[in-house]
Amino acid sequence: MAQQLRPSKPADKKPKIDWSRRQEAEHFAETVKLFRQGKVDPDMFRRFRLQNGAYGTRMTDDYAMVRIKVPAGQVYPYQLEKIAQLSEMYSIGSAHFSTRENIQLHWVVLEDVSEIMQSLSDVGMTSREACGNTVRNVMCSPLSGVCKDEIFDATPYAMAIAKFMLRNPICQGLPRKFKFNFTCCEKHGMVRIVDVGLIPQIQEIDGEKRKGFKIFLGGGLGNRSFIGHQLEDFTPVEDLLYTSMAVIRIFDRLGDRKNLVRNRMRYLVNDMGWEKFQNLVLKERAIVKATQSVIVKLNVDETKNEIRRPISVSNDVASVPDGFARWQKTNVEKQSQDGFNSVFIGLESGDITANQLRSVAEIIRDYSAEGFARNGFSQNIVIRYVHDDDLKSMYSKLLESGLAKTGSLTMASAVGCSGTTSCNLALTNSHRLAKEVQRKFLELKLDEDDDLKDSTVKISGCPNSCGQHEIATIGFYGGGGRHEDNMFPNYTMSIGGRFDQGSMLGHHTARVPVKRVIPVILKIIELFKENKQSDDTLAKWIDRIVNGNESSKISSVEDIKKEISSLLIPPKVEDEPEFYMDYGSDTNYHTITGKGECAA
Amino acid sequence: MCCMTDSDMPVIDSKTLRQKIKENSIRLVDVRREQEYQQGHITNAINLPLAKLLADDSAEAIQKIAQDLGISDETSVVVYDDTFGALSSRVVWALQYIGHKDAKLLDVTFSQWKSLGYEISTEVPEIESAIHSININPDIMATAEYLEKAKENKNVVIIDNRERLNYLEQHIPGAINIPYRTLASDDKILRTKEGMKNLLKNRGISEDAEIITYCGSVGTLSGLAYYAMKSVGLPNVKLYVHSFKEWKNLEKPIDKQENANYWDLSAE
Incomplete structure (x- = not known):
């Protein structure tokens, strides 16, 4: 038989939407120049900079962090390759995947930001309105379209909302940032901790099946956190835009523009009371609908993505690579489409090198039948539509690039905000601590433990919740502690947070010195193992404890506190000098912060 | 700044280089490691592993290297590497430092040259040594x-x-x-x-x-x-x-x- 020629790879798929606007880069460069010459007021410049997606950097005006918006987290191979190149040219040779599906480049010289913006235009991306008082990146579950429990794919609606809001005059100067999250199902999204959260629903009205959403309003994490409220039983898709506009108009009108530390919409909802706010939204929506002189419609593009399995490279793998079973168990989710899988690529605190980004791009081309990736909610990347037969081969490719870390879908994949690595507000190096937690979990093979699978560890470097600690099974936020004359990094631990249909904020439990965070987590796991019921999970056990429904030896938060108390006592500085140092630092800890820009 | 001519440009493009190789009017220097050079280099190139230059970068040592490579004061020299031009830059700079007037960088790396499908050879050209002066360019x-x-x-x-x-x-x-x-x-x-x-x-x-x-x-x-x-x-x-x-x-x-x-x- 004649040898079959392997067809060359098909051309890269191109995104349906170009988010960029080229002239913004030049305008940014000009404005930076004027600012440096003292011709632009610093406060005005800061707002302008944030509007364009350039966030401030810890203790310096020389650098910025560029946050690249990735609506619905949908990112294409050639875009990842561009970001790889930009990270080497203008940043630290690594990029960062955030909890809100953005991709960030840190420690960029402010004067170089416009060059990045220019290059992003080449690949249809933007950093516009990724920071500041705008509608931030519109998120969508990375499993939307492939989730077994979803009713319909919300992605086209997330894209349409993102497109409608970007550069829209109605959201250029909101009282504060504004976040939309779409999900596939209750389990995979975070709809109750954002301003507007949406879950797809279908309802039969007059014998006709109609698409719509369950919409949650007024949630959010931060210095003070709230869980969102459901607006109404069912909001048909035709009302999605009107409802969104109504909510934004109310927030724009009534949101607190003076008190910068409590001006997210959740405070407005809380101050006013839910029922009043709810009525206001429904009334406003009626007005929006009635007074619209031209019918404004969302441009929802529901054409199906082409699913074409790339030329199989799988017969190259002779044997099962080491560690494949563990990886498959903890990183791969079966899709609703027969024979296809979603593969989660876990990163340490969301960090990835330029070369790894290039590998991811190549792996998407070689293995994903849809030809792009989706950024996840947990500082990770999801490559979907990978055929059953290709998993082993893909695993070996990921291994070669150091991207086959196990435990992505488990408690091992701790989330850590950027902390003192770059953030002005941070008190501790939460970023590194999350990496340390993950490494310890993998070393102890805790990612393989089914009892821990549905639990999470999330860490913030200050009380502001960028690390989403309040919705973690075990969450931490950083602060400073003092023993005698010495300071040490001290985390406040909360337990029992959830972001599913039973969404709730974690219960403050204890203050845990940084170098005791890992021992305390392990101690809690040990207590759970001693007291668990059959078929129990850590998350369920903690849930019963914080809700007063546990009757075993450990039945309250106080009981846990007692059990870990011996770990919390500071040693003498001469006995354990490292206790007084943060991770990544070889000098004694002291708190130092600059001005935050969350409230800019 | 307005009046830079091509001959002032520190780089030469592949098209011009191919012409010059044909005319045999330049000395082409490959600064990759010897093994890499042996496996294939741009036609007519001679090898100067950067380590050799770095071992002693006194003016006299650079002069000797130039002379051994057959580079006289008048020779047109083009240098390339496979390290994004950094190693070849160092060599061109050293030649200019001892007063050489006509040394340039190839504007692509060896890998890029190869992917363009241009001439590659394993043949090592015969070189006659030349005389080069020292005229330090401080x-x-x-x-x-x-x-x-x-x-x-x-x-x-x-x-x-x-x-x-x-x-x-x-x-x-x-x-x-x-x-x-x-x-x-x-x-x-x-x-x-x-x-x-x-x-x-x-x-x-x-x-x-x-x-x-x-x-x-x-x-x-x-x-x-x-x-x-x-x-x-x-x-x-x-x-x-x-x-x-x-x-x-x-x-x-x-x-x-x-x-x-x-x-x-x-x-x-």
Whole structure:
């Protein structure tokens, strides 16, 4: 038989939407120049900079962090390759995947930001309105379209909302940032901790099946956190835009523009009371609908993505690579489409090198039948539509690039905000601590433990919740502690947070010195193992404890506190000098912060 | 700056080089390792592993290397590497330092040349040695002592071409950072002139500034930066050839970005 020629790879798929606007880069460069010459007021410049997606950097005006918006987290191979190149040219040779599906480049010289913006235009991306008082990146579950429990794919609606809001005059100067999250199902999204959260629903009205959403309003994490409220039983898709506009108009009108530390919409909802706010939204929506002189419609593009399995490279793998079973168990989710899988690529605190980004791009081309990736909610990347037969081969490719870390879908994949690595507000190096937690979990093979699978560890470097600690099974936020004359990094631990249909904020439990965070987590796991019921999970056990429904030896938060108390006592500085140092630092800890820009 | 001619440009494009190879009118130097050279090089190229030059970079040693490679004062020389042009920059700079007038960088790397499908050979050309004079060109070199004095001058810009994290951790006080990766375009060792000018304009570097480039230890990455500056016609550029390694050994002052754990953002 004649040898079959392997067809060359098909051309890269191109995104349906170009988010960029080229002239913004030049305008940014000009404005930076004027600012440096003292011709632009610093406060005005800061707002302008944030509007364009350039966030401030810890203790310096020389650098910025560029946050690249990735609506619905949908990112294409050639875009990842561009970001790889930009990270080497203008940043630290690594990029960062955030909890809100953005991709960030840190420690960029402010004067170089416009060059990045220019290059992003080449690949249809933007950093516009990724920071500041705008509608931030519109998120969508990375499993939307492939989730077994979803009713319909919300992605086209997330894209349409993102497109409608970007550069829209109605959201250029909101009282504060504004976040939309779409999900596939209750389990995979975070709809109750954002301003507007949406879950797809279908309802039969007059014998006709109609698409719509369950919409949650007024949630959010931060210095003070709230869980969102459901607006109404069912909001048909035709009302999605009107409802969104109504909510934004109310927030724009009534949101607190003076008190910068409590001006997210959740405070407005809380101050006013839910029922009043709810009525206001429904009334406003009626007005929006009635007074619209031209019918404004969302441009929802529901054409199906082409699913074409790339030329199989799988017969190259002779044997099962080491560690494949563990990886498959903890990183791969079966899709609703027969024979296809979603593969989660876990990163340490969301960090990835330029070369790894290039590998991811190549792996998407070689293995994903849809030809792009989706950024996840947990500082990770999801490559979907990978055929059953290709998993082993893909695993070996990921291994070669150091991207086959196990435990992505488990408690091992701790989330850590950027902390003192770059953030002005941070008190501790939460970023590194999350990496340390993950490494310890993998070393102890805790990612393989089914009892821990549905639990999470999330860490913030200050009380502001960028690390989403309040919705973690075990969450931490950083602060400073003092023993005698010495300071040490001290985390406040909360337990029992959830972001599913039973969404709730974690219960403050204890203050845990940084170098005791890992021992305390392990101690809690040990207590759970001693007291668990059959078929129990850590998350369920903690849930019963914080809700007063546990009757075993450990039945309250106080009981846990007692059990870990011996770990919390500071040693003498001469006995354990490292206790007084943060991770990544070889000098004694002291708190130092600059001005935050969350409230800019 | 307005009147730069092609012959002033520090780079030569592949098309022109192919013509010159045909005419046999240049000396082509490959600065990759010997093994790599043996496996295939651009037709007619001779090998000069960079290590040989770095082993002794006195003017006399450079002169001897030039002579052994058959380079006389009048020879047109073109140098290439496979390390984004940094090693070849260092060689071209050394030749210019001893007074050689006509040495240029190939504007692509060996890999890029190969992917363009251009001529490659394993044949080693016969070379007759030549006579080269020494006519030191002090204006293109900076010593630690020179740099230390010059940096007090407002019109002097010191550029550190190492990667960002290395720069943040420690650098010469007052230096700015332009990582070497910033200098290339997708398919050439240097940006377009327009791109390079734009970068410098954004950074507020004026065309009449005196520029001193440095990198980690031997002046390769900063050598590339030296030619990036020359490519847009900046008249006064110097290479601090012994770079940060010497600066540290001399225990000169060092600055660092304080109070931030930026290394922990790296996935390396």
